[in-house]
Structure formats: structure tokens, C-alpha cells
Amino acid sequence: MDKGQVIKALSGFYYIHSEEGHIYQTRARGIFRKDNITPLVGDHVYFTYGTDKEGTLEDILPRKNELKRPPVSNVDVGVVVMSISDPDFSVSLLDRNLVTLEYNDIEPVIYVTKTDIASEETYLDIKLICEAYEKIGYTVILPEQGVVLTSEEIHDLLRPKLEKKTSVFMGQSGAGKSTLLNKMDRTLELKTGETSKSLGRGRHTTRHVELVPMLGGLIADTPGFSAIQFEVIDEQELPTCFPEIWEHGKDCRFSGCIHQNEPNCAVKAAVDSGEIEAFRYKNYLSLLEEVQNRKPKYGKKGDRR
Incomplete structure (x- = not known):
């Protein structure tokens, strides 16, 4: 064989x-x-x-990992494509994507699109948010405001992270995943769709997943989606998917602290002091409540760290 x-x-x-x-x-x-x-x-x-x-x-052969939405396995890097506007940049959706990647041990890269058409005010607001993610340790690619990048410039930005890796491009519909990939490789001719004005999100234009050779690795263009459901992760695993919460959580008084209502919580203290961004903690609590309110399912991935 x-x-x-x-x-x-x-x-x-x-x-x-x-x-x-x-x-x-x-x-x-x-x-x-x-x-x-x-x-x-x-x-x-x-x-x-x-x-x-x-x-x-x-x-x-045994899988290193697998994603259900998009359906792809053995992924090394996940490029989360977020548009600066149309649709608007959403830290809530970004964190949902990052949690999915962290849970599956996939290295995240955040790529911001449509900076060439962004106003200076919007660009500076998003730049501050990107700096917060860089402080956590995430790789963020934020092209300059008002500048249209060439294919070669995009290659230079992404190649160091994607070479010799299997990567997926994921994120909000209409954010420009297919447009970005088409610019990286003009032979792809992936279909693109405009953002729906009535719904504020893009039409799903990619119909199947395909790995294509690019930048010395394999890259998948994947269907866009606007929500991720957490069907397996539990409340003890969720903190491990927020690196800064996981690190500060080691100093909590109680070893099983989930940083919600417990006393002497180092994570909540770090939020109060500004060491952890308030919006990240808010998103964490929102996802935690979602996990806690989920209907019970049998089976558990087990300890990850």
C-alpha cells in the first residue's frame, strides 16, 4: 500500500x-x-x-487533531481572518475561534483584513486591540492603514508561520479569506461573496475544503461561519484555552478555581489591576456560562496540560 x-x-x-x-x-x-x-x-x-x-x-492513521467546522484534521496553524469593518471586528467571535484552536493544540495567527479601506480612527481602535492580543503572546498581522499589499508582501508576512505546516484559514464570513488566498495564489480562483447588508455577515461562498500547496506548506480554504458551539470542552478545560487566565490562575487560592465567583481569585485580581484585559475576561465568562448551561454530553477529552 x-x-x-x-x-x-x-x-x-x-x-x-x-x-x-x-x-x-x-x-x-x-x-x-x-x-x-x-x-x-x-x-x-x-x-x-x-x-x-x-x-x-x-x-x-491516528489524527493529531481535528476540527468539525471546518472538517479538517492534522492542522498545525490556524489563521483567524478578521475584517476591520464590513463585517465589524468582533473580539467575541475572535475569542471563540482562538479557544477552538487552543483546545485542539493548533497555533493561532490573527490576520486583519480591509485595513486599506479603514478610517484612521477605526484603524487606531483595532490596533489597540491587536496590541492586547500580542501582549498575551498571539501572532497578529495588521497591515498598515490605507495600504494595499502586494502578493509578495502578503507572502513575506505569512511564510514564516506557514512554511512546512498544514494550515487552515478560518473566521467570520465576509472577512475576506477567499480574497486573501486568491491574492496569495491567483490560480485558485476561489469564489468570493459580498457582505449581506441585511444580515451584516457574508454569504457562505466556499463549498468544500481543499488543501492546496502554498508558501512551502499546505493551506485549506474553509467555509466561513459566525458561531462555534462548544460540544466537548468543560468548565475546567476552558481556562487552559485563555493563556493569560491559565497563567494567573495558578496563583488562585483554590486549585479548582474557574474564576467565576470564588474568593481569593488571582484572575479577578489581575483583571482589576489591568494585567488581564477586561474584554477577554468578559468573553471568558460568557463562554463559561455557555459551557455550564450546555446539555450534558457523555465523553470527555481529558486533561490537556
């Missing part, structure tokens, strides 16, 4: 990039459906083939 990686799943076919660099069209063995297993883009697999159009996906 040969070994490769699934780079596209479409209409029941799985397209596998072999270690030799060839692309094979395959169908999954019937046992996967029987066992309720769905191969994902990003899976490392074993396969057999007669021709490059007639192959069989035989076995899936």
Missing part, C-alpha cells in the same frame, strides 16, 4: 496526495461507513490504486 494525505473530499471521492507527489482519486472502503468513520481532508492514509482515477482509501 502507498501512503499519502487527503487534500480534497468531494462527492464521495477522496483525492490523495502521495509521498511521491502524485494525486489519486479514491473511494473509501465500505468498512468506514459501517464503523461510522468519515475520512477528513488532512488525514494521513494508506491507499491502493489501479490507475490515478481508480483507487481505494484503505486505512486512516
